Amino acid sequence: MEPFTYSRASQTRDAIAAAASASTAQQGAEVRFVAGGTTLIDLMKLNVERPQQVVDINHLPLSEVETLADGRLKIGALVRNSDLAHHPVVQRDYAVLSEALLAGASAQLRNMASTGGNLLQRTRCNYFRDADMPCNKREPGSGCSAIKGANRNLAILGTSDHCIATNPSDMNVALAALEAVIVVQGTQGERQVPIDAFFLLPGTTPQHETVLQPGDLITHVLLPAPVKGARSHYLKLRDRASYEFALASAAVVFATDAGKISHVRIALGGVGTKPWRSSDAEKALQGHSPTPENFAAAAAVALRDAQPQSENAFKVDLAQRCLTQALATVANV
Template identity: 70%
Template sequence: MQTFAFSRANDIQQAIQAGAHASTAQQGAEVRYVAGGTTLIDLMKLDVERPSHVIDINHLPLNQVETTPDGRLKIGALVRNADLATLPEVQRNYAVLSQALLAGASGQLRNMATTGGNLLQRTRCVYFRDTHTACNKREPGSGCPAIDGYNRNLAILGVSEHCIATNPSDMNVALMALEASIVIHGSKGERQVPINDFFLLPGDTPQRETVMEPGDLITYVLLPKPQQGARSHYLKLRDRASYEFALASAAVLVTLQGGNIATARVAMGGIATRPWRSQEAEQALTGQAPSQALFDKAAHALLADAKPQRGNAFKQELARRCLVQALTEATA
């Protein structure tokens, strides 16, 4: 780990100004905010992340969950994963989020990890985490050895010739199905970004994973007002029962009317370069009676553009089964 400057911010504007000032004073050097540090500190130890300035934001007033006047749920960026998962209102109205959070990491990590940090979680691709190998995400233009190398855990959707790394988060898959919005503060003020626009595909710039700009700070996550009668389920398939990343996961949210699926939202994790929302699967489900054949049809629609590699081709069938089972549970 290289040496770095360390400071503490006591309010949001101070944090943003410190980030902007550090970027200017250090001629564009990398600046990082730290809260739980469950990803950042690991990557700093590996020399993957090498910030010159780290700003502690744990003293910011962003650790509350509240209901807005229009019925939305406002989640502070510093709310810990364990607290959010066990909040009665989340378990009651956004069960898929609670299930996803509890499926992630371990109890100890959930006690530290934050909502904002989880949104910015980096990939677990072994080449990204090994500075002795090439990686376009870490060093643009150096190549992607994962394509012809070890890729069992990597993506089959949203890939490019430059990167096939997966987004590792469970929480983000549920937030995608819930159509969350991300509130970001920066030097140009505050903006709200729909989560579907927050994450970027790798394309030819795999080093850019989100729309975040230097000095930007995530302050809140907004969840829409709960859908009346909605049923949801999160299913995670992995190599072991705990403390493991998904090989495939599914977050589904449906409403039923007259025996048919009136509305459907489908997102998957573990198989794509970003949390993967599938409008094709949702269109296949809407207006139809739940059945195994229908769920298979939705899964095939979701996976139609899959581009598996030699080591992860099994994910096509695994993802199909994962989605079918999640929809079965949600509509039972």
């Protein structure tokens, strides 16, 4: 771990100003906000993250979960994963989010990890986390060691010749299916970013993972009001039963009317370079009967553009089966 300076902010504007002033004073110095630190501190110890300035935001007033007058749910960026998973409104109206959070990490980590930090969780690709190995995400232009290396756990959707790293978060997959909106404060004011636009595909610039700019701070997540009659579910498949990242996962939100599918949202985890929303699979199901055959057909659509690597072709079938089962579970068929 390299030396860094530390400051603590008590107001959102102070945190943004501290990050902006540090970047200006130190000619574009890397600045990081720290909340639970469950990812950041690990990566700093590995010399993967090397911030020159760390701004502690744990004292900001961003730790509440609130139902707004229009029915949307407002989740503060500092709400801990365990608190969010067990919140009665989340369990009742957004079960997929509660299930995804409880499927991730360990109880101890969930007690520390924050909503904003989970959104920004970095990949678990071994080459990214090894500062001695070439990695375009960590060091642009150095190459992607994973493409011809150990890639069993890596992505098959949204990949490029420059990066095949997987987004590791369970929470992000559920938020994609729920069509969350990320609220960001920066030096230019507040903006709201739909989650599908928040994450970037690697393309030729895998070092850019989100639309955040230097000094930007996630303050809240907004969830749409729950769809009347909708049910939701998160299914995670992994090598062991706990404290393990997904090989494939599926988050689904589902409602029927008169025996036909009237609302469906689908997102996949463990297989994409970002939380993978499959609008094509949704279109394949909309207005059709909730049958196992239709679910399997939609799952095939969701994976039709998969580009497996040397060690992870099994993920195509695994992800299809995962999605088919998740849909069958929420549809009770």
